């Protein structure tokens with residue numbers, strides 16, 4: 160069998176899958192060109208194995224790029240445990256990968272699980288249009304924001320020494336968010352227009368180095384509190400920016416997540432199906 164780059168080849172009960180590894184501010188993803196729709200999307204065990212950092216490639220999530228009529232492409236995102244949601248850092252990587260594959264040039268309109276998105280490529284940086292946010296909800300002293308994925312936002316005095324995994328897991332598995340759970344972000348302002356964010360991610364069940372929908376949620380809350388329309392964000396995995404506009408009814412539009420997306424390596428998966 161001649162292996163064609165970017166394609167999934169199937170022979171009898173075995174598959175060879177070409178994959179690329181991408182990272183966006185340290186949130187890392189296995190990326191697969193699945194325009195031929197060969198990837199077994201219901202095989203969540205395969206997704207879990209590929210994302211396993213000891214027995215697989217290792218990643219926070221896996222992304223399939225598929226054709227979709229009316230759009231340049233569709234991004235299908237899986238967390239490392241096989242569950243699905245919207246992923247902001249993953250979407251930036253999907254845009255960079257689609258450009259690498261020659262599907263798009265420097266602008267795109269694509270579909271994700273939370274609806275249509277547009278994006279622009281500027282070198283290694285991607286400007287990603289996010290879904291509008293209807294409201295910021297109070298959650299006790301904290302906030303809850305849905306930016307395509309659910310996010311609890313808590314401001315803390317010093318996020319660098321905060322027990323993110325312990326506190327994050329407690330909130331993620333609390334009665335309030337059962338049964339689906341939530342992602343949990345801890346935030347410390349570090350300048351008048353800048354915050355430091357660490358995130359416990361549902362579906363990875365660990366702290367990741369950065370979460371795109373999470374920093375977007377935190378930026379909206381911080382921007383609302385301080386009358387800002389652009390917020391800089393530091394995460395353990397790198398720097399991002401979020402800009403947006405706000406309406407009188409408390410909703411947010413024109414939300415743009417800006418940050419890097421980088422191809423790290425490529426390889427071939429030999430999988431039994």
Ligand SMILES: N[C@@H](CCC[C@H](N)C(=O)O)C(=O)O
Nearest residue numbers: 244246247248308370371372
């Ligand atoms: N890392 C992502 C968020 C991925 C989805 C999340 N774990 C969930 O299940 O809600 C991002 O960059 O937005």
